[in-house]
Amino acid sequence: MSVTDQSPDAAPFPPLPRRFTPASGSSPESGLPRRFPAASGSSQESGLPRRSPGGSDNEPGASLPRRNSGARPRRVGRHRSLHRISVASDAPALVLAVPGRGESAADLARHVAATAAESCPGVDIKIGYLNGITETLAEALAPDPSHSQANGRLDHAPHAVVVPLLAGPHPAVDLAAALGPHPLLASALHDRLYEVGLARANRARGLNITAGATGILVVADRGPQAIGDAGVTTVLLASRLAIPAAPASLGDPASIDAAVQRLREAGATHLAIAPCVIGPETDPEEFAALSAALGAPCSAPLGGHPAVAQLVAVRYGEALARIAVASH
Numbered sequence: 001m002s003v004t005d006q007s008p009d010a011a012p013f014p015p016l017p018r019r020f021t022p023a024s025g026s027s028p029e030s031g032l033p034r035r036f037p038a039a040s041g042s043s044q045e046s047g048l049p050r051r052s053p054g055g056s057d058n059e060p061g062a063s064l065p066r067r068n069s070g071a072r073p074r075r076v077g078r079h080r081s082l083h084r085i086s087v088a089s090d091a092p093a094l095v096l097a098v099p100g101r102g103e104s105a106a107d108l109a110r111h112v113a114a115t116a117a118e119s120c121p122g123v124d125i126k127i128g129y130l131n132g133i134t135e136t137l138a139e140a141l142a143p144d145p146s147h148s149q150a151n152g153r154l155d156h157a158p159h160a161v162v163v164p165l166l167a168g169p170h171p172a173v174d175l176a177a178a179l180g181p182h183p184l185l186a187s188a189l190h191d192r193l194y195e196v197g198l199a200r201a202n203r204a205r206g207l208n209i210t211a212g213a214t215g216i217l218v219v220a221d222r223g224p225q226a227i228g229d230a231g232v233t234t235v236l237l238a239s240r241l242a243i244p245a246a247p248a249s250l251g252d253p254a255s256i257d258a259a260v261q262r263l264r265e266a267g268a269t270h271l272a273i274a275p276c277v278i279g280p281e282t283d284p285e286e287f288a289a290l291s292a293a294l295g296a297p298c299s300a301p302l303g304g305h306p307a308v309a310q311l312v313a314v315r316y317g318e319a320l321a322r323i324a325v326a327s328h
Contacts, residue, residue, distance in 0.1 A: 123316070
C-alpha cells in the first residue's frame with residue numbers, strides 16, 4: 001500500500017532517526033556532529049580544529065598540539081667539535097711530536113695544539129720537536145714528579161701520550177701511529193683542492209663536481225706503508241669528488257708514474273696534485289718540482305686545517321681507551 005492509500009485513522013510513519021537532537025530553537029543543521037563544540041558567542045567554524053594554533057591560549061585551536069619546528073638546538077659555547085672528548089683530571093699529557101724545526105713549523109705546532117685543546121679541554125698539551133737541541137721530544141716526555149704526586153698518580157701509570165704530527169708513516173720517524181688514514185683527512189684534502197679552484201666546495205651525487213681537474217694524484221710521504229695508508233684516504237676522496245684518484249709516494253718516481261698511468265687509463269685528462277702531508281715533514285720544493293714535471297697544479301699541504309687538530313684529539317682518545325683496557 002502506498003503512502004497515499006493509507007487510511008486517515010492509521011498512525012503516521014515515525015520520523016527518521018537523527019544523530020543528535022537539535023537544541024530548542026536551533027536550526028536543523030545544529031544537530032550535525034561537530035569535532036569540537038563551538039565556544040559561546042563564537043561562529044560555528046570556530047570549533048573546527050586548526051593546523052596552526054593561534055598565538056594566544058584563548059584563541060580557537062590554541063589547545064591543539066604544536067608540531068615540532070624541526071630546529072635542532074645549537075650547542076652552546078665555542079667548543080662544537082664533533083670529536084670533543086672528556087677526560088679525567090689526572091689524564092696523561094698529550095705530547096705533539098713535530099718533525100722539522102723552524103719558525104713556520106713552530107707556528108703550525110702551536111696552532112694545532114691550541115685547536116686540539118678545544119676538542120679535549122683540560123688536557124695538558126705539550127710540543128716536542130724531533131729535530132734540534134731545544135724543546136725536544138725527550139724534554140716534553142720528562143715526567144713532572146710534583147704534578148704526578150699532586151694528582152695521586154700511580155708510578156706505573158703513563159704520564160704522556162705521544163701523537164706524531166704526521167698524516168701517514170714516515171721512514172725517519174718511528175713513533176706512535178700517524179693521524180691517517182681517516183675520513184677527516186679526505187675532507188681536508190677536498191678543502192685544500194677547493195681553495196685553489198681544483199674542486200667545488202660541495203658534494204653532488206652522481207655528478208662530476210671538479211672545477212678544473214678530472215683526476216687527483218694523492219701524494220703521500222715516502223715508503224710503501226705511506227702509500228698503503230694514503231690509499232684508504234684516496235678512495236674516500238675519490239668518493240667525495242666522484243672522479244678517479246690514485247696514491248703515490250713522494251720521492252718514488254715509479255709509484256708516481258704508475259699512479260699517473262692509472263688516472264690516464266681511467267679517462268683523466270687534467271690532473272691535480274693533493275699533498276697528503278701536514279707540512280713540516282717534507283720539503284715544499286719537492287712538490288713544486290713534481291707539479292712542474294707533470295704540468296699539474298698542486299694544492300697546499302694539510303697544515304693547520306681543523307681536521308688535523310681534531311685527529312690529534314681522536315688519536316689521543318684512542319690511546320686513552322687502550323690504556324684503560326690494559327689496566328683492567
